[in-house]
Amino acid sequence: MRLATEAFVTNAERALQDATLQQALTRLVNNFVPRRLEAMAALGNAEELRTRAREIKAEAIAHLDVYLEQFAARLQQLGGQVHWADDAAEARQIIASLAAQYGVKRVVKGKSMATEEIDLNAFLEQQGYEVLETDLGEYIIQLAGETPSHIIAPAIHKTRQQIAALFHDKLGVPYTEHIPEMTQIARRTLRQHFLQADMGITGVNFAIAETGSIVLVTNEGNGRLSSTLPRLHVAVMGMEKIIPRLADLPVMLKVLTNSATGQKISSYVTLITGPRRATDLDGPEALHVVILDNGRTRLLHEETREALYCLRCGACLNVCPIYQNVGGHAYGWVYPGPIGAVLTPMLVGLDRAAHLPRASTLCGACREACPVKIDLPRLLLHLRHDLVQTRRVSPVERLLFALWAWLMQHPTLYGWALRAAAWLQTPFARQGWLRRLPPPFAGWTQFRDFRAVATRPFRQRWQETLRHEGASGGETRHG
Amino acid sequence: MVSQSVPQRPWRVALFATCLVDAFCPEVGEATVRLLRRLGLQVDFPQAQTCCGQPAFNAGFRHQARAVARRNLEILAGYDYVVVPSGSCTAMLRCFTPELFADTPALAAQAQALAARTYELSEFLVRVVGVERIEATFAGKVAYHASCHLLRELGVKEEPRRLLAQVQGLELVPMELAEQCCGFGGTFAVKYPTLSDAMLRKKLAALQRAGADTLVSCDSGCLLHLAGRLHRQGEGIRVLHLAQVLQPTTEGP
Numbered sequence: 001m002r003l004a005t006e007a008f009v010t011n012a013e014r015a016l017q018d019a020t021l022q023q024a025l026t027r028l029v030n031n032f033v034p035r036r037l038e039a040m041a042a043l044g045n046a047e048e049l050r051t052r053a054r055e056i057k058a059e060a061i062a063h064l065d066v067y068l069e070q071f072a073a074r075l076q077q078l079g080g081q082v083h084w085a086d087d088a089a090e091a092r093q094i095i096a097s098l099a100a101q102y103g104v105k106r107v108v109k110g111k112s113m114a115t116e117e118i119d120l121n122a123f124l125e126q127q128g129y130e131v132l133e134t135d136l137g138e139y140i141i142q143l144a145g146e147t148p149s150h151i152i153a154p155a156i157h158k159t160r161q162q163i164a165a166l167f168h169d170k171l172g173v174p175y176t177e178h179i180p181e182m183t184q185i186a187r188r189t190l191r192q193h194f195l196q197a198d199m200g201i202t203g204v205n206f207a208i209a210e211t212g213s214i215v216l217v218t219n220e221g222n223g224r225l226s227s228t229l230p231r232l233h234v235a236v237m238g239m240e241k242i243i244p245r246l247a248d249l250p251v252m253l254k255v256l257t258n259s260a261t262g263q264k265i266s267s268y269v270t271l272i273t274g275p276r277r278a279t280d281l282d283g284p285e286a287l288h289v290v291i292l293d294n295g296r297t298r299l300l301h302e303e304t305r306e307a308l309y310c311l312r313c314g315a316c317l318n319v320c321p322i323y324q325n326v327g328g329h330a331y332g333w334v335y336p337g338p339i340g341a342v343l344t345p346m347l348v349g350l351d352r353a354a355h356l357p358r359a360s361t362l363c364g365a366c367r368e369a370c371p372v373k374i375d376l377p378r379l380l381l382h383l384r385h386d387l388v389q390t391r392r393v394s395p396v397e398r399l400l401f402a403l404w405a406w407l408m409q410h411p412t413l414y415g416w417a418l419r420a421a422a423w424l425q426t427p428f429a430r431q432g433w434l435r436r437l438p439p440p441f442a443g444w445t446q447f448r449d450f451r452a453v454a455t456r457p458f459r460q461r462w463q464e465t466l467r468h469e470g471a472s473g474g475e476t477r478h479g
Numbered sequence: 480m481v482s483q484s485v486p487q488r489p490w491r492v493a494l495f496a497t498c499l500v501d502a503f504c505p506e507v508g509e510a511t512v513r514l515l516r517r518l519g520l521q522v523d524f525p526q527a528q529t530c531c532g533q534p535a536f537n538a539g540f541r542h543q544a545r546a547v548a549r550r551n552l553e554i555l556a557g558y559d560y561v562v563v564p565s566g567s568c569t570a571m572l573r574c575f576t577p578e579l580f581a582d583t584p585a586l587a588a589q590a591q592a593l594a595a596r597t598y599e600l601s602e603f604l605v606r607v608v609g610v611e612r613i614e615a616t617f618a619g620k621v622a623y624h625a626s627c628h629l630l631r632e633l634g635v636k637e638e639p640r641r642l643l644a645q646v647q648g649l650e651l652v653p654m655e656l657a658e659q660c661c662g663f664g665g666t667f668a669v670k671y672p673t674l675s676d677a678m679l680r681k682k683l684a685a686l687q688r689a690g691a692d693t694l695v696s697c698d699s700g701c702l703l704h705l706a707g708r709l710h711r712q713g714e715g716i717r718v719l720h721l722a723q724v725l726q727p728t729t730e731g732p
Contacts, residue, residue, distance in 0.1 A: 016673060361664025383539075409529075409547060443672035448711055449707045
C-alpha cells in the first residue's frame with residue numbers, strides 16, 4: 001500500500017470537504033458506537049473481561065518468543081508449515097514461492113490487514129496470479145482500486161449508490177441499489193472463484209500456542225471458504241496474534257466481537273488445527289502460516305509493548321473524534337485511527353509519519369473503548385517525546401518551549417510578562433477579545449477569537465484584594 | 480473519601496490557579512477562592528506558582544515539562560490539599576507529574592505525595608468536603624461539557640452535575656456529545672486548526688440542539704476554545720466555569 005502519511009494535513013482537509021465521506025462517517029459513528037456500548041453493557045462483566053483479555057495479551061507478548069516457538073512446533077506436528085518473515089518483502093517472497101511450488105493460478109483471499117500491510121495483492125498480480133478478495137467490503141474496494149478505510153469495515157467510505165455504479169461498470173450487471181440484490185451479485189461472482197481457486201490466503205485473528213490452531217473470525221463465511229476449498233491455505237499473521245491457551249479464546253472472542261460489531265459472537269468462528277487429515281472429508285492439502293515481524297519487534301520495548309495487544313477490532317477508530325472527521329484514508333497507510341497513529345510511526349518510521357501522533361487532542365475516548373485497555377494517549381505521548389528527542393520538531397517550536405520553560409521558572413518575570421502582554425495587545429483588543437494572532441499562533445484565530453490577556457491577571461488580584469479578604473461566612477471547616 | 484489523617488484545625492488549601500485562569504480568566508480564580516472560603520476553608524495562593532507543565536509534556540518536551548513541574552513539588556508542599564479549577568491541570572499534577580520523576584526516587588516520592596493531595600474543584604467539593612447543599616442561584620438553562628481529562632484521566636463524571644443540580648433556578652439540560660472532545664487539545668488547536676474546528680463545530684451544534692443558554696465546564700482551556708468560536712460567530716450563549724455558577728448569584732456576561 002502506497003504510503004501517504006506525510007500528506008496527513010492535506011488529506012484530512014480534503015476529507016473534511018468531502019460531503020459523501022462525511023455522510024458515510026456519520027452513518028458509521030451512529031451505527032457502530034451505540035452497538036458497541038449496548039453490547040458491552042449487556043455483557044454485565046465487560047470490565048472484568050477487558051482486564052482478563054489484557055492480562056492474556058500481556059502474558060502472550062511478555063513471552064512472545066516462547067509462545068511463538070510452541071505454536072510453530074505444534075503446527076508442524078500437525079503437518080502444517082511455519083515461515084518467519086522479518087519484513088514485508090520476505091513475506092511476499094515466501095508466499096510467491098509457495099504459489100510457484102504448488103503450481104497455483106488463482107488465489108482467493110479472506111480479509112486480512114496483515115496482507116494489506118505487506119501489499120500482497122499487487123505483488124502477486126505482478127507475478128501473474130489472479131487474486132480475488134472475497135470479503136464483501138474488500139471485494140468492493142478491490143473492484144474500485146482503492147484501499148481499506150477502516151480495519152473491519154474496509155469500504156465504509158463508499159455509499160450504496162457508489163457501489164451500485166461500481167458493480168454496474170465492472171461486472172456488467174444491471175444497475176441496482178437494492179442491497180439484497182447487490183449481495184447476491186457479489187455472492188454469485190465470488191462462488192465461482194472459490195470453486196476454481198488453488199490457493200486461499202487468509203489472515204489470523206488468534207493463534208493458539210497450546211494447540212497450534214489458528215482462529216478466523218468472520219461474518220460472511222468467506223474466511224472458511226478461502227481456507228477450506230483451495231488445495232493450499234496460506235495464513236498470514238502478525239507475530240502479536242498469539243495467545244497462550246485454548247482456554248483463553250472465549251474471553252478474547254467475547255471482547256473482540258462485542259467491541260468490533262457489537263455482536264455476542266460473529267457468524268463464523270473457524271478454528272483450524274492443521275491441514276486436512278486422512279479421515280477429513282475436506283480441507284486444504286497443505287497449510288502454511290507466515291509469521292510476520294515487519295517492525296513489530298521494535299514495539300517490544302517496555303514503553304510501547306502494549307500496542308502489540310491490539311486485536312484490530314476498530315473500536316478506537318469509531319470513537320475517535322479525529323477519525324470520525326477525516327476517515328481512514330487521511331492517515332495514509334493501512335492502520336488508521338488512534339491505533340494507526342501509534343502503529344504507523346512505529347512500523348514505517350517516525351520520519352514518515354510525524355503528524356500522526358501529534359494530530360490528537362489526547363481525549364482518551366480510544367482507551368475507554370479498547371477491549372484490551374491499550375493506553376493509546378500515553379503511547380502517543382511517548383511518540384511525541386521521541387519526536388522531540390530525535391529532533392524532529394521545528395526549530396521555532398523548540399525555541400518557544402525553551403523560552404516558555406524559562407519564563408515559567410521565573411514567576412516574577414512571568415507576572416511582568418502578563419502585564420506586558422496586556423499592554424501590548426491594547427491596540428488590537430476589542431472588548432476583551434483578539435480577532436487575529438500572529439504566527440505561529442495564527443491557527444487559533446483562523447476560526448476562533450482569542451481571549452485577550454486579562455488587564456488584571458489573577459496573581460495581581462490575589463495580591464491586591466483577594467488575599468486580604470480571608471474566610472468570610474460559613475462555618476470554619478475542621479477535619 | 481476523606482483522608483485518614485485529617486488535621487484538627489481548619490484545612491489549609493492551596494489554590495493552584497493554572498496559567499490559563501491567571502492570564503485569561505482571573506474571574507474563575509476569584510470565584511474559586513470565594514467558594515472555598517464560604518465553605519470555611521483557609522485558602523492560600525502560593526505566588527511562586529506558574530504552570531503545571533502540561534503544554535510541554537503534551538508536546539513531547541519532557542525535559543522542559545520536568546523543569547516546570549519540579550517547582551510545583553516544593554511550592555505546593557505543606558498544604559492539606561491542593562485544589563485546581565481544571566481537570567486537565569489536575570491530571571498533570573496527579574497522573575503525569577509522578578511519571579515525569581519516576582526515575583528519581585526522592586522526587587518521585589514528593590510527586591506522589593503531591594498527587595495524593597491534589598484535587599480538581601468539583602471532585603474536591605463532592606468527594607472530600609462532602610458538599611451536599613450549595614447556596615447559589617443561577618437563572619438559566621445550562622448544558623454541561625465534560626472535559627476529557629476530568630472525565631477520562633480522573634474519572635470525575637457525576638460530581639459537576641451533582642453540584643449544578645444544587646443551584647437554585649438552574650435548569651440542567653441534556654446535551655448530545657456532552658462527553659466528546661471539543662477539539663481544544665492545547666497546542667493541537669493551533670497546530671491543526673481545521674481538524675480542531677471540525678470537532679468544535681460538532682460540539683457547538685449539539686449545544687444549539689440542547690437549547691441551552693449557558694455552557695458550563697470545569698476546564699478553562701475548553702471554555703476559551705468554545706467561547707472563542709461563539710464570540711467569532713456572534714452567539715449570545717454564555718460560557719462559564721463551574722466555580723462561577725456556584726457563586727451566591729451569578730452575573731450575566
